[in-house]
Amino acid sequence: MAAASGLTRATVSALVDDLIAGSLLTEVEPAPRTGAGRPAAGLRLAPDGPAGVGLEINVDYRAACVADLTGRVRHRLVEPGDQRPDDAATALAGISRLALQARRLAEADGLTVAGVALAVPGLVAGDGMVRVAPNLGWHDVTVGDLADGLPVTVDNEANLAALSELAAGGLPPSFVYISGEIGIGAGIVLDGALFRGARGWSGEIGHLAVDPDGPPCRCGARGCLEQYAGQEAMLRAAGVATVAELTGADLTTAGRALGTAIAAVVNLLDIGTVVLGGIYAPLLPLLRPAIGAEVDRRVLTAEWSPVELRAARLGPDAAMRGAAGAVIRSVLEDPAGWLGRA
Structure with missing residues (x-):
């Protein structure tokens, strides 16, 4: 050294x-x-030093995890349940309870929680306000205190998941991560850094129009990708009730819609690797033929530089692990600041 x-x-x-x-x-x-x-x-x-609590609110579950300074997940808490009937205050009270439970588990291990970070499926302003989360019905929501006075950061779930996959290793420095849940989001990583856009709102791939005359979307537009390849759209098209049943379904329509959207992103950004997460990761073998056909047909450079499709390594935990990782990263990037607080 x-x-x-x-x-x-x-x-x-x-x-x-x-x-x-x-x-x-x-x-x-x-x-x-x-x-x-x-x-x-x-x-x-030090595995017994400061730790991060990562939280996630998504449409059909809320979750928390504790990760130590080495990145190891020490505790994982998941509560399935539709979050849409609840208003934002009720949903935040539920995730706050989960955050406090995670904090108690961390402290029982002798860890000092340095902060919490929350992943949400929506547009997050620089000050942490959730401007809009269409699938949750949130507008201009201030998150506030979640864990008894600990510092709180808020970010888009696909952004945090992309950073988590990047930290896990094995990916090129530039890629797009696509999170498939009831909503669809993307995290764009360029040269090893997250690309947020001018206002921090990049990555809303779920609201790219794949058919301008298609069905209405919760965002107010028509024919968005979510209406063809979102979780509920896929279940509805397949006539099944659970994601597990999709493994025996024909996913051609969803795959073609995804391929159309992916091709647009690749043509715009010249990115050669696309990582599919959320429910897309286990379904990639079924989705790949239709995605690949559309990408090969639509990407101008496909003949010379094929697009690589990969399944996410961290599965459904990627966003909350990325949230915990954001806390850890803040400590590692400013150890003097942490020592001053501790």
């Missing part, structure tokens, strides 16, 4: 001592000696 930073060994030792005292680093067995002098101590992130 001294060699990489250009700082003296004494300075690095003093800084490391502070980080160890603040439960951000812990020592491990030293690396094999490679020269004269005292062997250097090995270091790693």
Whole structure:
């Protein structure tokens, strides 16, 4: 570390001592000696230091998880149930209760919760206000305190899921993550960084029109992708009641709609990898033929640079894990700030 930073060994030792005292680093067995002098101590992130609580409100469930500084998920809580009958205040009270439960579990493990982050399926302003979440019926919702005074951040669920998949590794630096639930969202990662757009509202792929004369959407437009490839649309078209039953259904219509939307995104952004998450991940073998046919037909560069379709690695937990990861990342990016708070 001294060699990489250009700082003296004494300075690095003093800084490391502070980080160890603040439960951000812990020592491990030293690396094999490679020269004269005292062997250097090995270091790693402290698994018993600060932790993040990640929360998610989606249309048919709410969820929470606790992740430690290494990214390991220590606790996972999921409560299925339709959130649409509840107004925003009732839904937030429910997720607050789940956040407090997660905090108690973390503290029982000896972890200090550094903050909470909430993933929502909607447009989130820079100040954390949820401007609109069409599938929840939310408009201009201020989230407020969720876990007894802990810092709270709010972000779009597809953005957080994309960051979570990026952190899991194995992806190129630029890709689009598409979250398939009752609503459909996208997280756009360019050169290893999330692309938010000028106002932070990029990624609303679910409201790309795949048929301008199609059925009405909750957003007020017609023929949106969600009306063909959203969870409820797919169940309705297949005549089944559960996502599990879709594994035996014909998903050609949904796949063609997805392929049309994906081709538009690829033509616009010149991205070669698309990661399908949410319910799309397990259904990708059934969706792939129709998606692939539309992408090959519509993407101008498909002949020379085929688009790679991948299933998300983290499945339905990606958004809440990304939310917990956002808290952890804030600590790692500003350790001095955390030490000052702690």
